[in-house]
């Protein structure tokens with residue numbers, strides 16, 4: 001079975017949308033949206049970080065269409081490994097809040113392993129834990145320097161999730177505006 005390597009943040013879950021949901025649920029912090037994005041905002045946010053992280057982490061949910069896309073790619077015979085760069089406290093809480101674990105085969109968190117994307121060892125470890133090889137594997141993610149560069153180092157093909165139509169890098173094979181669109185593209189180009 002081929003392996004699909006999928007990023008978490010801003011690929012399966014949306015950090016900005018989560019922040020918006022959190023501020024909607026905490027009206028006294030809605031003014032944060034009106035502040036210019038200068039040092040004042042970051043300083044304020046860092047003061048609020050403890051509170052924010054505690055309650056924000058339980059606000060994560062999979063973006064529209066992600067559940068269907070994960071189910072359809074697995075039905076098509078792919079194993080799915082989520083690989084995420086992030087810290088050992090926040091990433092498991094996000095994954096639990098989003099209900100991701102039953103929908104994928106493997107989850108690998110960089111801080112648990114001691115190396116992070118684009119280090120090829122994270123993808124190699126994901127394949128090992130999924131019980132398959134990286135032959136024919138693809139990667140999907142929103143970050144050129146992480147999953148797209150990591151895939152290129154292993155000569156894997158990749159789909160860049162690029163909702164804001166930023167300029168691509170030479171490492172990008174294909175582009176999509178969302179994870180569900182990336183899965184449609186994957187299934188159409190790999191269909192036999």
Ligand SMILES: [Mg+2]
Pocket residue numbers: 007008009010011141142143
């Ligand atoms: Mg990401």
